[in-house]
Amino acid sequence: MPASTVHPHYPRLLSILLLSMAILTPAAFAQRQATTSTVSRDDERRTFAVSLARAINAAEVNFKKNHDGYATWDNLQSNGDFSSNGTKWAGDSTTLTHALYGPGPEVVPGWKLRLIVSADGRHYDLLLEDVNDPKCLFAVFSDERGQIRHGNSISCAL
Numbered sequence: 001m002p003a004s005t006v007h008p009h010y011p012r013l014l015s016i017l018l019l020s021m022a023i024l025t026p027a028a029f030a031q032r033q034a035t036t037s038t039v040s041r042d043d044e045r046r047t048f049a050v051s052l053a054r055a056i057n058a059a060e061v062n063f064k065k066n067h068d069g070y071a072t073w074d075n076l077q078s079n080g081d082f083s084s085n086g087t088k089w090a091g092d093s094t095t096l097t098h099a100l101y102g103p104g105p106e107v108v109p110g111w112k113l114r115l116i117v118s119a120d121g122r123h124y125d126l127l128l129e130d131v132n133d134p135k136c137l138f139a140v141f142s143d144e145r146g147q148i149r150h151g152n153s154i155s156c157a158l
Contacts, residue, residue: 045110045130045132046130046138046140046150048093048095048096048111049111049128049130049138049139049140049150050140050148050150051090051091051093051095051096052096052099052108052111052128052140053126053128053140053141053142053148054089054091054148055082055087055089055090055091055096056076056082056089056113056115056126056142057126057142057146057148058089059071059076059079059081059082059087059089060076060124060144061146062081063075063076063079063081064121067121068121069117069120069121069122070117070118070121070122070123070124070144071117072115072117073103073104073107073113073115074103076115077101077103082101082107083101084100084101084102086098086099086100086101087099087101106131110130110131110132111128111129111130111131112128112129112131113126113127113128113129114126114127114128114129115127122144123143123144124143124144125141125142125143126140126141126142126143127139127140127141128140128141135153135155135156136152136153136155136156137152137153137156138150138151138152139151139152
């Protein structure tokens with residue numbers, strides 16, 4: 001066959017290929033975009049939880065300096081550290097600054113706090129659980145050392 005001759009099925013194959021690309025490319029893009037926005041929402045919620053744990057740690061350090069022991073959540077609220085008007089321990093986080101803090105156990109909508117202070121006030125353990133994640137049970141943990149950790153149920157990947 002001479003080089004200038006086009007195979008008789010070439011136009012049909014090219015049309016099918018272009019049509020397939022036109023149909024499949026937007027669907028793949030939409031699927032990728034939906035996955036990205038879901039991940040972004042989860043990341044945003046988890047960032048909020050880490051920031052809240054950081055704010056509680058800062059409030060605990062301040063409370064201990066002034067009261068010779070760590071505080072319960074009720075103490076932090078009555079002390080004005082966390083209220084329905086927000087918190088002064090938010091740093092640059094406007095979301096954290098203006099959150100509506102309540103008595104608990106769901107101290108912020110969607111987040112359940114367990115703040116356990118030892119009898120002598122020298123230690124505390126903080127567990128902040130995502131109540132909107134019943135499958136994986138995402139949570140943030142901390143204590144008087146100030147290190148913040150996170151985890152899930154072992155049935156879910158981190």
